[in-house]
Every structure is written in structure tokens, then in C-alpha cells.
Amino acid sequence: MSDIMIAVDLSPFSEEVIRQGVTLAQRMNASVTLFSVVEVGLGIALAETVADLPARIRETEESLAAFKNQHPGTDINVVVATGNPKVVTLEVAHERNAAYLVVGTQGRTGLDHMLLGSTAESIIRHARIPVLVIPYNKADH
Template sequence: MSDILIAVDLSSFSENLINTGLDIANRMNASVTLFSVVELGIGIGLPEGGPVYVDDISSRISEVENRLEAYKEKYPDHNINIVVATGNPKTATLTQAHDSNAAILVVGTHGRTGLDHMLLGSNAEYIIRHSRIPVLVVPYNREEH
């Protein structure tokens, strides 16, 4: 059985992303892995979470695991695994996708444009260009911009 890897950033749009991934998993009779990355260095580990300091890594990983577990509990009829990694979200997501049994990678995009996009880059865009498996991109912003 193949796996649907859903890369979750734990923002307010994560539930929509998870619902989309679970819908695909149902159609494929596939299991699901909810995957999230605690970003190290100067990055942000969770939305509005602030920088992750060396002594804060294990507590941040536990916090992310607990939040993913809460999503898992909402869907008791699904075969859902949880994986949390540390590092750069782009590369950690691709590594997980390529090293696992994932048939499809589901990611979200915030739909940033202009200066925001240039300054922040796009994790989804990078993942699409470098993935060796199909990627489904779910737009967070469903309004025209």
C-alpha cells in the first residue's frame, strides 16, 4: 500500500490541507503520514512560534507531535502516521518524501506575491521543482490576488 505524505506547517490552514490529503488517500485506499518540520537556526519552528533555540528543540518537537496527534484523533477511521523532522522545511520534506513509501506529496502554498514572495521564497515552489514524486499543491488563499 502506498502512502500520501501531507506536509503540514501547523498554520490555521492546515486542516484544509489535511482534509484534501485524506480525501485523496480514501480514493487510493492509501495510508497517510502527517509530516512537519521544526526549523532550526534563525527560522521559525511554528507559525508565530519564534526562533528555535538549541535548548528548546525537544520541547518544540513534542509540541509539534502533540498538535499532529490532535489532527490524527479527529480522523479515527484513517490510517495516519506522524513524523516530525528538524532542519530546513524544503529539504527535510523532500528527503522524507523520497525516502518513504510516499506516492504523492501534498503541500500548501500561502500564495504570497510580489515582495513577500521574493523575500520569503516559496517552499512549495522549491518542492515542486525538486520532487521525484507527484506533488499536489493546495492553495491556502482561495481569493484572487
């Protein structure tokens, strides 16, 4: 059975990304890996971030489990990792031999995009598997 990895950041738009990814998985008779990354801070905040890490991981797992429970007819595995989402998302997708990767984009433009970069863009550039990007539409949200 194929596996579709749905990577989300738990923003309000994540529900739509998950909905569309699960729909794709159901049409393909595929299982789902529901995935999120807990980012670890740098610099002065690093000690604070590391101390808080177990609680943040648990909270993320609980949030993903709630999304999983909304789709009882689908085989969904919840996976949480730590690190840089641009790197760790692809590492996990490739390790799990995902057939497809589903991600969302917040649609940043201009200076915001240049400063923060785009996780979805980085994933598309470096993925060795097909990537489905669900665009964020402010009018819908």
C-alpha cells in the same frame, strides 16, 4: 499499500490541507504520513532554538496527533523532523517512498515571495514524486 505524505506547517490553513490529503488517501485506499518540520534558527538565536528544540518537537507531535485523531478511519503515521522544510520535506518523502506529496501554499506574492521564497515552489521543482498543492484562498479563511 501506497502512502500519501501530507506536509503542513501548522498554520490555520493546515487543517484544510490535511482534510484534502486524507480525502485523497481514502479514495486511493492509501495510508497517510502526516508530517511537519521544526525549523532550527541561525545566528544568535541558534543556541536558544537548540535548547528549546525538544519542547518544540513534542508540541508539533501533539498538534499532528490531534489532527490524526480527527480521522480515526484512516491509517495515519505522525512524523516530525528538524531542519529546512524545503530540503527535509523531500528527503522524508523520498525515504518513505511516498506515492504522492500534499502541501499547502500561503499564496505569497511580490517582495514577500522574493525575500522568503516559497516552500511549495521549491518542493515542486525538486520532487521526484507527484505533488498536490492546495492553494490558500483568503476568502475561505
